[in-house]
Amino acid sequence: MSYTVSQLLTQDITFQPIEIKGWVRAFRSNRFIALNDGSTINNIQCVVDFENTNEAILKRITTGAAIHIKGELVESQGKGQKVEIQVSSIEILGDSDPDEYPIQPKKHTLEFLRENAHLRTRTNTFSAVMRLRSTLSFAIHKYFNDNGFYYMHTPIITGSDAEGAGEMFRVSALDPKNPPLNDDGEINYKEDFFGKETNLTVSGQLEAETYAMSLGKVYTFGPTFRAENSNTSRHLAEFWMIEPEVAFMDLAGNMDLAEDFMKSVLSYVLEHNREDLEFLENRLLDEEKTKPQAQRSEMNLIEKIKFVVDNNFKRVSYTEAIDILKNCKPNKKKKFNYIIEEWGADLQSEHERFLVEKHFKCPVILFDYPADIKAFYMRLNEDGKTVRAMDILFPGIGEMVGGSQREERLDVLKEKMKALDIDEEELSWYLDLRKYGTAVHSGFGLGFERLVMFATGMGNIRDVIPYPRTPQNADF
Ligand code: 4AD
Numbered sequence: 305m306s307y308t309v310s311q312l313l314t315q316d317i318t319f320q321p322i323e324i325k326g327w328v329r330a331f332r333s334n335r336f337i338a339l340n341d342g343s344t345i346n347n348i349q350c351v352v353d354f355e356n357t358n359e360a361i362l363k364r365i366t367t368g369a370a371i372h373i374k375g376e377l378v379e380s381q382g383k384g385q386k387v388e389i390q391v392s393s394i395e396i397l398g399d400s401d402p403d404e405y406p407i408q409p410k411k412h413t414l415e416f417l418r419e420n421a422h423l424r425t426r427t428n429t430f431s432a433v434m435r436l437r438s439t440l441s442f443a444i445h446k447y448f449n450d451n452g453f454y455y456m457h458t459p460i461i462t463g464s465d466a467e468g469a470g471e472m473f474r475v476s477a478l479d480p481k482n483p484p485l486n487d488d489g490e491i492n493y494k495e496d497f498f499g500k501e502t503n504l505t506v507s508g509q510l511e512a513e514t515y516a517m518s519l520g521k522v523y524t525f526g527p528t529f530r531a532e533n534s535n536t537s538r539h540l541a542e543f544w545m546i547e548p549e550v551a552f553m554d555l556a557g558n559m560d561l562a563e564d565f566m567k568s569v570l571s572y573v574l575e576h577n578r579e580d581l582e583f584l585e586n587r588l589l590d591e592e593k594t595k596p597q598a599q600r601s602e603m604n605l606i607e608k609i610k611f612v613v614d615n616n617f618k619r620v621s622y623t624e625a626i627d628i629l630k631n632c633k634p635n636k637k638k639k640f641n642y643i644i645e646e647w648g649a650d651l652q653s654e655h656e657r658f659l660v661e662k663h664f665k666c667p668v669i670l671f672d673y674p675a676d677i678k679a680f681y682m683r684l685n686e687d688g689k690t691v692r693a694m695d696i697l698f699p700g701i702g703e704m705v706g707g708s709q710r711e712e713r714l715d716v717l718k719e720k721m722k723a724l725d726i727d728e729e730e731l732s733w734y735l736d737l738r739k740y741g742t743a744v745h746s747g748f749g750l751g752f753e754r755l756v757m758f759a760t761g762m763g764n765i766r767d768v769i770p771y772p773r774t775p776q777n778a779d780f
Pocket residue numbers: 466467506507508509530532538539540541543545547548703704705706707708747748749750751752753754
C-alpha cells in the first residue's frame with residue numbers, strides 16, 4: 305500500500321509492506337535517508353541495506369532527488385524516531401545534481417530562499433508556514449460557513465476605487481505605443497476593452513455591501529491589489545483580504561464579530577498544526593538568542609497565540625489613544641518620527657505599535673476616528689467630526705483589520721461624496737442601497753498575510769505568501 309509520511313508516523317501499521325514516494329532531505333552514512341513528502345514537518349527515516357544495493361543507485365540518492373521506496377515499516381533501532389522503513393527496493397524517480405541543487409541540508413538565509421521561492425517550500429520553515437497558511441484559510445471558510453455567512457466572489461476587475469486612495473493598477477487592452485486619443489489629446493478609454501477606465505480591485509467591500517443588503521451575512525476572501533509604493537515588511541502589492549459584511553449590524557457588533565472570528569481561526573491552528581507551530585517556535589527561539597536580552601520577546605510563539613485567543617481585545621477610542629500618545633515618553637522625548645501634537649493626526653505604525661506593544665500589551669481595537677482621515681463610506685457620528693471606524697492593532701504587526709459601520713443615510717453619503725469629488729453616476733448602484741430599504745450595516749477587512757505573519761511569527765510579509773509582489777519585483 306502507498307502511504308504519506310504523515311500516515312506512516314501516526315497510524316499503527318508496523319510490520320506491513322509499504323510504499324512511499326518523496327524527496328530526499330539528507331542521506332547519511334550511505335545508509336539513512338531522511339525522506340519528506342510535504343505531508344508533515346517530520347521526515348521518515350529509510351534504512352538502506354547498502355551491501356545489497358547497486359552502487360549506481362546509492363550515488364543517485366542525493367538531497368532533492370525524488371524517490372520511490374518499497375519496504376517494511378518497523379520500530380526504529382535508533383534514537384529520534386519511533387518507526388523507520390527497512391528498505392527493500394529503491395527507484396530513483398528524478399535525480400537532483402548535488403553540486404547544483406540550491407537547497408542544501410544546512411541553514412539558508414530568508415533572503416536567499418526568497419530568491420529561490422520556487423524551491424523554498426522544500427525547507428522545514430517554509431513548508432511549515434505554507435501548511436499553516438492553508439489551514440488558516442480553511443479555518444476562515446469554516447468559521448463563516450458555521451456562522452451562516454455566504455461566500456461571495458467579488459470582481460477582480462472594477463471601475464471603482466473603493467478606498468478612494470488612488471492606489472490602483474490599471475487594466476487595459478489598449479496598445480500602449482499607439483493608444484486612441486480624444487480631442488483633448490488624452491487617452492480615450494471609451495475605446496478600451498470595457499469602454500471605460502478599469503483597474504484591479506483594492507477591496508471587494510462595495511460589492512459585498514450589495515449582497516449583505518439581500519443575503520444578510522456575506523464574506524469575500526480574494527486577492528486585492530494596491531499600487532502603493534511601500535517597501536515595508538508589512539506591505540504587498542498583491543495580498544489576500546477577508547471581508548465580511550453584515551446587514552443590521554452596528555460597530556459594536558462588528559468589533560464582536562472580528563474578535564470572535566480571529567480567536568476562532570487562531571485556536572483552530574493551535575489545535576491542528578501543533579508540530580508546525582512547535583517547529584516555528586523553536587526557529588524563533590534560535591533567532592532570539594542572537595538578539596540582546598532587552599529586545600527578546602516576553603512570550604514564545606504558541607504563548608502569544610494563546611494569549612490572543614484567551615484575552616479580550618482592548619477597545620479604545622481614537623480620542624483616548626491620542627491622549628495616551630500625546631503624553632507618552634517617546635512623544636515627549638521626540639523619539640517618534642511623527643510627533644503627535646493634536647487631535648486629528650493620522651496614526652503611523654510607530655504609534656500603533658507603541659499602543660499595542662508598550663502601553664496595552666494586547667490586541668487593541670481603536671474606534672471612532674476623525675472623519676477626515678478615513679474613507680468616504682464610513683458612518684458619521686452625531687458629533688459631526690468622527691466616523692464609526694475601527695482598526696484592530698496586533699503586537700508585532702500593527703494594523704491587522706480595518707472596518708466600519710457604513711453610512712446608510714442617502715443624503716449624508718451624497719454630501720460626503722460631493723465633498724470628496726466622487727462621481728455619483730459611477731456609484732449610482734451603491735447609492736441605490738440607500739434608496740431601497742436602507743439599514744444599518746457593517747463589515748471589515750482583514751489582511752490575510754498579516755494574520756499568517758502573526759500565526760507563524762515570520763517577520764517579513766514576503767515570507768508568508770508563495771510568490772510576493774512588491775515594488776520592482778514580480779518574479780515567478
Ligand atoms: O484598512 P483597509 O484599507 O480596509 C479596506 O480595504 C476596507 N474596504 C475593508 C472593509 O471594511 N471591508 O485594508 C484592510 C486590511 C488592513 O487592515 C491590512 O491588514 C490589510 O488589509 N492590508 C494590506 N496587507 C498587505 N499589504 C498591503 N499593501 C495592505 N493594505 C492593507
